[in-house]
Amino acid sequence: ALPKLPVPPLQQTLEGYLKVVRPLVSDDEYEQTKRKVEEFGKPGGDGEMLQEKLLEYAQTKVNWVYDWWMDDMYLTARLPLVINSSPGMVFPKQIFTEPSDQLRFAARLISGIMDYKVILDARALPIDYARGQLAGQPLCMEQYYRLFSSYRVPGLTRDMLVSPDSSVMPEPEHIIVVCKNQFFVLDVIINFKRLSEADLFNQLKRIMQAATAGDRCEPVGLLTAGDRTEWAKARIKLMEDSTNRDSLDMIERCIFVLCMDEGVCCDKTDLTLACQMLHGNGSHSNTPNRWFDKTMQFIVADDGACGLVYEHSPSEGVAVVQLVEHLLNYIQKYGSKKMLRAQSICELPYPRRLRWKLSPEVFHYLKTSRESVDRSIANMDLHIMRYTRFGKSFPKSQNMSPDGFVQLALQLTYFKLHKRLVSTYESASTRRFQLGRVDNIRAASIEAHNWVRAMCSDTVEVSDYDRMELFKKALKAQRNFTLQALKGQGIDCHLLGLKEMAAMIDMPMPDIFTDEPFDLTNKFVLSTSQVPTTMDAFMCYGPVVNNGYGACYNPHDDYILFCLSSFKDCGDSHSEMFTIALRQALDDMQHLCLKVSFLLISHPSVHVQS
The missing domain is CATH 3.30.559.70 (Choline/Carnitine o-acyltransferase, domain 2)
Structure with missing residues (x-):
């Protein structure tokens, strides 16, 4: 028998939520949200009360989030x-x-x-x-x-x-x-x-x-x-x-x-x-x-x-x-x-x-x-790109997760086009638990934001060595988000459960859930999914918001197939431009990895300069 989906600790989820909000909003907006989150999570506050009721509710269900999530x-x-x-x-x-x-x-x-x-x-x-x-x-x-x-x-x-x-x-x-x-x-x-x-x-x-x-x-x-x-x-x-x-x-x-x-x-x-x-x-x-x-x-x-x-x-x-x-x-x-x-x-x-x-x-x-x-x-507006310069074997050769590599390529692509990051959805399976479906891996992390800014910076102060170090930190953050979600410790399902519990007991909706950044974090401008197949078959889907992109990808050993979608009537999104920028982002990432590897071998004691 598989275990039941756990209810994550409240403070862990609130800390994770603030990390998700940070790269998406201004300093002032972040401080306002932080105060609302702290108010929600204070001892004896609404958060603790809802968490207690959620834990009780979870005892009565095979999977406490399944119906709400569906x-x-x-x-x-x-x-x-x-x-x-x-x-x-x-x-x-x-x-x-x-x-x-x-x-x-x-x-x-x-x-x-x-x-x-x-x-x-x-x-x-x-x-x-x-x-x-x-x-x-x-x-x-x-x-x-x-x-x-x-x-x-x-x-x-x-x-x-x-x-x-x-x-x-x-x-x-x-x-x-x-x-x-x-x-x-x-x-x-x-x-x-x-x-x-x-x-x-x-x-x-x-x-x-x-x-x-x-x-x-x-x-x-x-x-x-x-x-x-x-x-x-x-x-x-x-x-x-x-x-x-x-x-x-x-x-x-x-x-x-x-x-x-x-x-x-x-x-x-x-x-x-x-x-x-x-x-x-x-x-x-x-x-x-x-x-x-x-x-x-x-x-x-x-x-x-x-x-x-x-x-x-x-x-x-x-x-x-x-x-x-x-x-x-x-x-x-x-x-x-x-x-x-x-x-x-x-x-x-x-x-x-x-x-x-x-x-x-x-x-x-x-x-x-x-x-x-x-x-x-x-x-x-649907575009299919077979990226043939490399496939999943290249990130593996660099001791990097192919999925993390592609996710960060999508972040870099969006930043190249829009000079900002947006809320991103990547499904992480929770099938380790009874009736498990998915939680969300949040690729638009603080570490990813630091890295994409460095990648797009022309200043000589930022070396390729610095970019590589930031890249590794972003990959680590992506790996941590992934592991957290796979273990049933993701923030999205938990926040949904707390919000639904507030509605179930008919209490005034806590400020954390009516806050504009909460809505922003749940409008997934990048809706992404890895759907690998062993045969030459692939999956595609549309965006989930009007100004968004759908990005489904299938990594093979020597190429990656991307299905990229957007809506033509939105001035903010353009599938062809995204495709071109994604190709360039993947090229840039490979170039960075190879250049730093070569220079570290040639000059092991020297930081690599751009």
Whole structure:
């Protein structure tokens, strides 16, 4: 049994919070915040009282922050899932030479996913153990078991994440296939037997033929791409009709969604592939060929583009990546084998097309959602950079953490462009604890601020040796933040818990939580995440604030793949400029490391001068 997530000591969190605030605000603002923090943390003050109540509350919960964190991070957010919340993932490009190749690949993909689901259903997935810092500790596996059993239902003020109770409802035996914006029920298990790939191929062929021959269908899937409250209202209207209730029920209970897309363009670059997986390129392209509330949506286009988009609330990227690696290995393993017709299950029933009856009110919501998602997609500024000068092997050769190296490169990049640091989010897994999800590694540290200023300084008083010493201190601070978060001692979840406890007992909100710097530290202008894969697959997502950047990176031995995003209508952010500055920052950091190493070897007793 894994331990419960601890509640960190109050003073430790308050000291850590002040360290986070310091590089983000002016001296006067910092002094004001410091006084409020000291008032909150004084003996017998609000902080001690809330801490005591939080400790009591934690005794009654498997994971004291889980529900609060889920609401704060996902379920109370009203922004559309598309771009703002749901990451896309690009698989290695496939070569399809004839129309049936898309169906063959999709059949094999379904088979590979069901192969993985058998392991999940038996609870036979090998336990993950921590790597890197705190290596060897067992990790909570619950996120894996939510991949095919969860569904996000829109609510007027708060969404719900539901998992059908298998003791009440039978396990689902169908998937939903979306083709030409039409939804079909495909049974993948019939009479307790999984369909063979040959049978899946034939059923997919039937779906393709039916979708092509069918009447023009309203793009109902676009409803899931809009504002969450508006979609909740539309869903209430849909549920008034029994035909719609049946269709929604079949989608909500399915194992996963398979989107059979139409190719977007001949030029399958990293960027065009990323856009197709992340948002589908708009209402006149593949965006209506989605149902964004379903946790797992796999995408196979007729031009060989393939990947997925997933609803983020049930799981972190690590569980999705593990599933994808299993899937791609399965496809690779059986890819060269011809699809033999296994013993067919007698005459298979035709896949059922889902029907919809749309009222004038629903048509209004559909129009609003279409306009909204098209605006969001047009406003998205996504850049993919394969940095090939070095990969994670270079920081390792310098006895540096590759993740810490990249995080500080992102800090240097932002400082080069804006001459300041901003609140930064990097997820740190808390899976060492029951139902653990993440806490935040705060890369915009005091030490990082000192280092980036030295890197951008032209004064002769600052030597490369000084820059290197400051770099090492910044890396150490980053490592300490990381370890603290991994051990369940991060500040973000704890401060959230104290704030939620104040709301729970209906006391006036303490000044520490209404202070402007508190709001500033929780607006993550840099939203970053390392999502490593062993194959040529990568993940991408949008910024989490209007003036922010999304920065997802995948470090390989000899290159680093970055997916960088911002919004075009914001004058403060610009993905192309950020990409150029990031490339220069990484070059500068390598140059600094190599120069100092060389000069220390050549002149071991002399400080290196610029």
